Amino acid sequence: MAEQGSIPLIWRRYPQRYRLEGNKCENCGTYFFPPRLVCPNCRRRGSLTKHVFSGKGVVESYTVVHVPPDEMAGQEPYVLALVRLEEGPVVTAVVTDVDPEDVKIGTRVRLAFRRISEQGESGLVCYGYKFAPEKGF
Amino acid sequence: MRRVAVIGAGMTRFGERWEEGMRELAVEAGVRALESAGVRGSQIQALYVGNMSGGRFIGQEHIGALAADYLGLNPIPSTRIEAACASGGLAFRQAYLSIAGGEFDLVVAGGIEKMTDVLTGQATTTLGGAADQEWETFFGATFPSIYALMARRHMHEYGTTEEQLAMVAVKNHDNGLKNPYAQFRKKITVEDVLNSSPVATPLKLLDCSPITDGAAAVVLASEEMARKITDDPVWINASAQASDTLALHSRSSFTSIPATRLAAEKAYQKAGIKPKDVDVAEVHDCFTIAEIMAVEDLGFVPKGEGGKAYEEGMFELGSDISVNTSGGLKACGHPVGATGIKQVAEVFWQLRGEAGERQIPDAEIGLTHNVGGSGATVVVHVLSRYPDLRQR
Amino acid sequence: MLVAGIVGYGAYVPRYRIKVEEIARVWNKDPEAIKKGLNLLEKSVPGLDEDSVTIAVEASRNALSRAGISPEKIGAVFVGSESPPYAVKPSATIVAEAIGSVPVMMAADLEFACKAGTQAVLNCIGLVDSGMIDYGLGVGSDTSQGRPGDALEYSASAGGAAFIIGKKDALAEVEEFYSYTTDTPDFWRKEGQEYPRHGARFTGRPAYFKHVLSASKGVMEKGGYSPSDFDYAVFHQPNGKFPLLAAKQLGIPKEKVLPGLLSPVIGNTYSGATLLGLAAVLDRAGPGDLILATSYGSGAGSDAMVIRVTDRIEEKRDKAPKVEEYVSRKKHVTYGEYVKLRRKLKV
Known part of the structure; x- marks a missing residue:
């Protein structure tokens, strides 16, 4: 977890954490989230362009976290999942608005915008992506 | 490349070492290693120290200098090596390379971590730094939860059960019971593991390695130097290392550690052996699922059959391949930077017949497997009684 | 007659609910009197990871789905709330960043008790009508609080809605x-x-x-x-x-x-x-x-x-979840859970 008060570290990643901005290699067609600075497949032959991910995905694996990092104390138990986005990349994120027993491998989810953590009582609120079950919407 | 041997090993008791700081632990392990090798400090030409996070655990960086200073080894070159939980294994590899390449003839490789000076939450946060800080930890991932994601997927794909995971911990506690250096010398049952409190499902408290203070050191020598000092060297037949993505989610597999497979393949090739030739292996069981993946990725069992192997008692002490005779990270303890060196020390003792109560009969070939983070760094070593395994 | 119209709208209501009976039970009040007197059955409660900004973003994303316009076309974002996460630091910038409307745009927070939401929409109407911007986003979003035991506690809840104002293709x-x-x-x-x-x-x-x-x-x-x-x-x-x-x-x-x-x-x-x-x-x-x-x-x-x-x-309505879907998506909480979710406990 980021040290308390580390403002630039949080601010720098807003485009990715707020709206799933990643990229795509026009040379090999692979999508990347988080965005890559060099295509690991094509290296210097690659050509990376911005791609905003749809936020639709499927749970590839999950765990119910009972012992959270200090920054998320009080939110446990929460579901942490590997979510495969429909464009291909997998992200690690919390599945929110759900009872833990309702998350399974294969559960379809959609993007949600949530508070992730807080840098202490008086510090910055760190927002970012979580996912919520698609069922019902 | 020159041949390199291990000629001495020493370690501290692992555990909550309230009375000792990092310096005391470093000296305790270092002196024991030198005594074991029968060499004086003045003969040592270089020091490599594995340490993950002195800065976060005790506010101390510059661990290389600290270790040389307190071991009385100044002014020889001393270098700290960091690769999260693989720091020790990598320090050993750097020491090996420095001799194999011809720069030195007698080198100490050590590993150290002082973890209990901070509260558990802070230790957990620090260990989280081995994962991808910006894309895993920030979003609520803890180390147990990352391995739990692998465990859940492994259970889904191969039918691995929570009982099988528990059996890994039970076996390692059985071994730890016989190791005077181990943090936990206490027998546990499958039920104990299953009934322990959930950490990140399906992993429970007794599926996890503990927070530990400890240090370990080994003495490495060139062939020429080794033969001068001892009649009983343990040879390093292969040293291999591989890297993968920092974050689990970017990997090609969630049910194995691809870098383990790559490093192991290379190590077997260099040593000229097959997985089944290994008699004793110290593998990276930071969580029970990690050992199941390790025995699969190291080729001891086919992929997906790791869980079942534990029902059959395949890796118990004295079986064809004895795995984690020290008790592993689970029972012996896991002072992160020291673990990779402790693994070498344990294999050294087993191959020399100095492993006491936990000694396995006729151990000739040993393997160490040290993982950094969730598999972004893996280092594998093959050690044996033979300078060249192709001519054994 | 104004030229500006509503080109997209979106709603968001958190998942958690607490019943009037549950609050009344804790304070030894007669729930039937409250239910009858105020015509209230239950109220929404935000999750621990929600606040007026996350609610505003969810509603705004739904509004964008219905508007079918690219977020860069939005020239103004106004967020009306009396429960912003920061006392000093705008909410509207977070919303604009999250939906991807930044940086060539104007943004401000509005505060006027429960009227700030419609005021945000009216501001957009004025700006669009005058030709200063092509599209504007007006949001009303709150996670309001009532003093424990006060009559307000039965009603103060959480939710929000967002409206995109423009001239073309108004619904x-x-x-x-x-x-x-x-x-x-x-x-x-x-x-x-x-x-x-x-x-x-x-x-x-x-x-x-x-x-x-x-x-x-x-x-x-x-x-x-x-x-x-x-x-x-x-x-x-x-x-x-x-x-x-x-x-x-x-x-x-x-x-x-x-x-x-x-x-x-x-x-x-x-x-x-x-x-x-x-x-x-x-x-x-x-x-x-x-x-x-x-x-x-x-x-x-x-x-x-x-x-x-x-x-x-007709063509836009089904492009985002309806209010009724949010209203019927619910999980009831106890007063104890509610106190935790609303951070009324000082720890």
Whole structure:
């Protein structure tokens, strides 16, 4: 977890954490989230362009976290999942608005915008992506 | 490349070492290693120290200098090596390379971590730094939860059960019971593991390695130097290392550690052996699922059959391949930077017949497997009684 | 007649609910008296990872789905709330960043008790109508708090709605507006105070009713409408009773108010309340339907709008979740869980 008060570290990643901005290699067609600075497949032959991910995905694996990092104390138990986005990349994120027993491998989810953590009582609120079950919407 | 041997090993008791700081632990392990090798400090030409996070655990960086200073080894070159939980294994590899390449003839490789000076939450946060800080930890991932994601997927794909995971911990506690250096010398049952409190499902408290203070050191020598000092060297037949993505989610597999497979393949090739030739292996069981993946990725069992192997008692002490005779990270303890060196020390003792109560009969070939983070760094070593395994 | 219209709208209501009975149980009150007296059954409660900004973003994303425009085209974002996560630092910038409208745009937070949401929309209408911007996003979003044990605790809830205003392809046209504002101290909270205070019965006739009725009558007179012209009427809903009383006094039958009356089942979402009611009506209204929407904000003022639904409603309606889907998605919590979720415990 980021040290308390580390403002630039949080601010720098807003485009990715707020709206799933990643990229795509026009040379090999692979999508990347988080965005890559060099295509690991094509290296210097690659050509990376911005791609905003749809936020639709499927749970590839999950765990119910009972012992959270200090920054998320009080939110446990929460579901942490590997979510495969429909464009291909997998992200690690919390599945929110759900009872833990309702998350399974294969559960379809959609993007949600949530508070992730807080840098202490008086510090910055760190927002970012979580996912919520698609069922019902 | 020159041949390199291990000629001495020493370690501290692992555990909550309230009375000792990092310096005391470093000296305790270092002196024991030198005594074991029968060499004086003045003969040592270089020091490599594995340490993950002195800065976060005790506010101390510059661990290389600290270790040389307190071991009385100044002014020889001393270098700290960091690769999260693989720091020790990598320090050993750097020491090996420095001799194999011809720069030195007698080198100490050590590993150290002082973890209990901070509260558990802070230790957990620090260990989280081995994962991808910006894309895993920030979003609520803890180390147990990352391995739990692998465990859940492994259970889904191969039918691995929570009982099988528990059996890994039970076996390692059985071994730890016989190791005077181990943090936990206490027998546990499958039920104990299953009934322990959930950490990140399906992993429970007794599926996890503990927070530990400890240090370990080994003495490495060139062939020429080794033969001068001892009649009983343990040879390093292969040293291999591989890297993968920092974050689990970017990997090609969630049910194995691809870098383990790559490093192991290379190590077997260099040593000229097959997985089944290994008699004793110290593998990276930071969580029970990690050992199941390790025995699969190291080729001891086919992929997906790791869980079942534990029902059959395949890796118990004295079986064809004895795995984690020290008790592993689970029972012996896991002072992160020291673990990779402790693994070498344990294999050294087993191959020399100095492993006491936990000694396995006729151990000739040993393997160490040290993982950094969730598999972004893996280092594998093959050690044996033979300078060249192709001519054994 | 204004040129600007509603090109997209979106709603969001958190998943958690607490029943009136559960709150009354803790404070030894008679739940039946509250349910009957205020026409309240349960209210929404935000999750631990939600606040007025996350609610605003979710509603805005839904509005964008219905508008079908690229977020860079939005020239202004106004977020109305009386429960912003920061006392100093705008919420509108977070919303704009999250939906991808930054950086060539204007943004500001509005605060006017429960009226800030409609004011945010009116600001957008003015800017679009004047030609200063092509599209504007107005949001009303709150996670409001009532002092434990206070009457407000039965109603203060969480939710929000977002409206995108533009000239092209409107799903509803804003035909007329009328605002009515005075200085009326019926409800306030001073800096550093945790919970608001209110004037009890003073919040009724001289405050809510005076302003809601004046604005509603004003817009009808200004545009030449009579109560019977409206197919639907939405009023600010601090509870389930006031909007029905206001409608009665205006001569608008109850049936036209019920589709937009959400407070009985989700409570008072403050800045979100009138806009959420309007969103619920748009979820079911047909082309040509005429809607009266009148907000109220303590302190005090009302904005009344007359809205005519166009043919485009049919193609846009299903592009985002409907209010009813959010209302029926629910998990009840105990008072203990509610206290934790609302961070009323100091740890």
